[in-house]
Amino acid sequence: MNVLELQKVRKTYQEHVACDDVSFNIEKGKIFGLLGPNGAGKTSLIRIITTITKADSGSVLFNGVPLNAKHPSQIGYMPEERGLYKKMKVGHQITYLARLKGFSKKEAFNQLDYWLDKFNITDWRHKKIEELSKGMQQKIQFICTVIHNPELLILDEPFSGLDPINTNLIRDEIYELNKKGTTILFSTHRMEQVEQVCENIVLINKGKNVLNGPVSDIKNQFKEHIYQIDFIGKLPENIEEHVTVVEELESSIKVQLIDVGHANKFLNYLLTQKTLVTGFNEILPTLNEIFIKIVGGTSDE
Amino acid sequence: MNKTWLIIKREYLSRVSKKTFILTTVLTPIGFVIFWIALIFIMSSGVEKKKIALLDPSDALQISEKGKLRDGMVSFSYPKKNLDELKLTFIDEGFKGILFIPEQSLDSATTTFNIHYYSNDDISISTQETIKKAIAKHARKIKMYQLGINDVLLNKLNTKIALQPKNLDETKEDVSDKRAYVATALGAIMMFLIYLVIFIYGNMVMRSVMEEKTNRIVEVLISSVRPFQLMLGKIVGVGAVGLTQFAIWALVFPLLYLGVGLTFSGKLSQLQELTTTSTSNSNDMEKIMFIFQELGNFNFGYIIFIFLIFFLGGYVIYASLFAAVGAAMGDDWGEGQSLTLIVAIPVIIAFYIGIAVIENPTSTLAVWSSIFPLFSPIVMPARIVFDPPVVQIITSVIVLILTSILFIWISGRIYRIGILMYGKKTTLKDFVQWMFRKD
Numbered sequence: 059m060n061v062l063e064l065q066k067v068r069k070t071y072q073e074h075v076a077c078d079d080v081s082f083n084i085e086k087g088k089i090f091g092l093l094g095p096n097g098a099g100k101t102s103l104i105r106i107i108t109t110i111t112k113a114d115s116g117s118v119l120f121n122g123v124p125l126n127a128k129h130p131s132q133i134g135y136m137p138e139e140r141g142l143y144k145k146m147k148v149g150h151q152i153t154y155l156a157r158l159k160g161f162s163k164k165e166a167f168n169q170l171d172y173w174l175d176k177f178n179i180t181d182w183r184h185k186k187i188e189e190l191s192k193g194m195q196q197k198i199q200f201i202c203t204v205i206h207n208p209e210l211l212i213l214d215e216p217f218s219g220l221d222p223i224n225t226n227l228i229r230d231e232i233y234e235l236n237k238k239g240t241t242i243l244f245s246t247h248r249m250e251q252v253e254q255v256c257e258n259i260v261l262i263n264k265g266k267n268v269l270n271g272p273v274s275d276i277k278n279q280f281k282e283h284i285y286q287i288d289f290i291g292k293l294p295e296n297i298e299e300h301v302t303v304v305e306e307l308e309s310s311i312k313v314q315l316i317d318v319g320h321a322n323k324f325l326n327y328l329l330t331q332k333t334l335v336t337g338f339n340e341i342l343p344t345l346n347e348i349f350i351k352i353v354g355g356t357s358d359e
Numbered sequence: 360m361n362k363t364w365l366i367i368k369r370e371y372l373s374r375v376s377k378k379t380f381i382l383t384t385v386l387t388p389i390g391f392v393i394f395w396i397a398l399i400f401i402m403s404s405g406v407e408k409k410k411i412a413l414l415d416p417s418d419a420l421q422i423s424e425k426g427k428l429r430d431g432m433v434s435f436s437y438p439k440k441n442l443d444e445l446k447l448t449f450i451d452e453g454f455k456g457i458l459f460i461p462e463q464s465l466d467s468a469t470t471t472f473n474i475h476y477y478s479n480d481d482i483s484i485s486t487q488e489t490i491k492k493a494i495a496k497h498a499r500k501i502k503m504y505q506l507g508i509n510d511v512l513l514n515k516l517n518t519k520i521a522l523q524p525k526n527l528d529e530t531k532e533d534v535s536d537k538r539a540y541v542a543t544a545l546g547a548i549m550m551f552l553i554y555l556v557i558f559i560y561g562n563m564v565m566r567s568v569m570e571e572k573t574n575r576i577v578e579v580l581i582s583s584v585r586p587f588q589l590m591l592g593k594i595v596g597v598g599a600v601g602l603t604q605f606a607i608w609a610l611v612f613p614l615l616y617l618g619v620g621l622t623f624s625g626k627l628s629q630l631q632e633l634t635t636t637s638t639s640n641s642n643d644m645e646k647i648m649f650i651f652q653e654l655g656n657f658n659f660g661y662i663i664f665i666f667l668i669f670f671l672g673g674y675v676i677y678a679s680l681f682a683a684v685g686a687a688m689g690d691d692w693g694e695g696q697s698l699t700l701i702v703a704i705p706v707i708i709a710f711y712i713g714i715a716v717i718e719n720p721t722s723t724l725a726v727w728s729s730i731f732p733l734f735s736p737i738v739m740p741a742r743i744v745f746d747p748p749v750v751q752i753i754t755s756v757i758v759l760i761l762t763s764i765l766f767i768w769i770s771g772r773i774y775r776i777g778i779l780m781y782g783k784k785t786t787l788k789d790f791v792q793w794m795f796r797k798d
Contacts, residue, residue, distance in 0.1 A: 110582055136579075142574065143570075146373070158583040
């Protein structure tokens with residue numbers, strides 16, 4: 059079951075093409091990564107999903123239904139550029155946003171109590187936003203995003219500007235929500251974060267989607283059969299006749315093989331040459347490497 | 360609609376509960392009351408009856424024959440003492456000063472009459488005037504007697520000119536000549552009120568839009584509500600704040616007026632008595648009475664109704680324009696100044712037209728500018744007291760309503776794009792492009 063299905067979504071601003079026939083699906087209950095360099099069209103795409111703007115062509119289905127005015131109440135959105143009413147009190151702020159999402163007064167207050175309690179910040183309730191520190195404000199911002207129990211949570215660069223403590227706190231919270239069944243769309247250009255949290259990704263560059271699928275599949279797809287061999291003692295002297303050495307260290311070596319079958323043969327070769335092998339691992343490319351490889355010189359930045 | 364209501368409520372409550380709102384709403388009437396009470400005290404202390412001793416040893420004024428001097432703000436006493444004696448005792452006897460008439464003749468040939476005034480204090484201008492008038496009046500009496508003229512004869516010389524504005528339509532009642540004065544004042548007040556409202560509350564809407572944009576909360580908001588709802592909620596919410604303030608003042612001022620009137624009724628009636636008995640002010644008093652009478656002749660229900668329509672129409676047109684400008688402005692205040700000016704110019708032009716229209720409410724300029732929707736909210740209220748033809752009013756109202764709707768729509772188009780634009784200087788060209796851009 060897919061929470062979100064995008065088919066050939068296209069969006070242009072005057073001459074600039076922000077999204078060029080982007081298609082992908084987000085499976086229910088998954089953490090999905092929307093990747094791309096700055097200016098790739100991530101925010102434009104998110105604004106279409108959150109119904110802030112409309113696509114010129116193509117379709118966006120939410121739970122199988124074309125996006126309509128009722129859907130925003132099922133989506134929680136934390137934009138990259140975020141902020142709150144500085145003069146408003148924490149409690150008012152949160153309940154106001156919850157009510158704009160369609161919550162009744164009572165529901166909003168219940169949720170407010172729950173979250174303030176959860177983050178241990180009940181005594182902030184009557185403080186004005188401007189009285190809080192940046193980190194505190196970010197917690198409130200997060201609560202505002204999830205206060206209405208959204209089915210789909212869209213986080214645009216959620217960790218930008220967060221200190222390590224808050225980063226962990228928010229990440230744990232995201233995991234917990236995910237466990238409870240919330241689908242999460244996680245937009246970022248920071249690949250190491252994606253690798254940690256996302257199961258599926260779509261990579262966008264210059265408005266086009268260039269990659270799409272589970273992280274493990276993509277890694278396999280882009281693997282270059284690089285293996286790391288840990289050993290004790292000496293390697294055979296004519297090893298370079300058999301493989302391409304990528305990197306050689308004192309007790310380990312990285313080599314590039316031709317294919318998976320080659321790995322067995324090579325290991326066999328090492329063993330027959332009486333090399334004492336302590337480790338034999340395939341090194342998969344990081345998303346960062348894949349990202350750079352694909353985007354490479356074609357990025358705008 | 361429910362969400363728009365939430366936005367209206369937030370905009371309204373967050374402003375009404377602000378200290379500055381409470382202060383201005385409460386302090387303005389209080390300020391007026393203080394000013395007013397101070398005025399009563401200052402005036403009543405100024406008009407306190409002064410007792411003055413009049414010494415006329417040569418009987419130049421012929422008091423015994425021709426009667427005493429008329430009292431106004433000054434009451435004259437005629438002690439039988441000589442000047443040097445009185446100089447020592449006049450303060451103890453409760454006199455403010457001594458008016459001494461030196462020996463001289465007073466007859467029909469007299470052009471200048473000398474009097475001496477002795478006092479410890481400087482003589483105030485009003486006291487001087489009162490004394491001079493009282494003596495002059497008395498002198499006139501003596502002269503008239505000598506010349507054999509009486510009041511009846513003198514009045515025959517006067518011709519009162521009565522200018523009566525006539526209505527072309529003979530079935531209608533003729534208007535009084537005082538009406539024009541009252542109408543001018545009334546029209547000017549209403550025009551000025553709308554002018555102020557457009558600027559004060561239009562600016563409030565603009566700031567509010569900018570605040571959300573610079574705060575970056577706007578993107579969160581419009582992922583929940585449509586930008587149009589947000590803008591509309593703002594305009595209605597801020598407008599309601601303005602109406603609340605006016606309503607409070609409209610209730611409080613008459614109450615305070617009554618309260619002050621009752622509390623200081625003694626002083627006020629004393630004031631009134633003095634001003635009516637005083638010779639100088641009777642004409643002003645008459646005018647004031649006329650004005651009050653004339654005010655009663657206006658159809659206030661009708662005027663207020665029309666005023667409210669133009670008040671709201673003008674507010675909506677300009678507030679939506681200010682909202683669009685606010686949305687187009689970036690984080691930088693200075694950037695949008697030129698755009699603000701573009702919105703402000705028609706308001707200022709309308710104000711000057713309004714001033715001209717009050718002078719000449721039936722001119723071609725008056726007719727057309729009270730129909731042109733960017734001017735009509737200011738010009739029509741200035742004209743309405745002069746009873747313009749109903750056809751013109753209806754035309755103007757229809758044009759106004761249609762324009763309000765159009766401007767809200769246009770501003771909504773600009774607003775929805777503008778609030779998501781950062782770091783780019785907005786030009787008028789962008790405005791036009793945004794208007795026609797699809798979602």
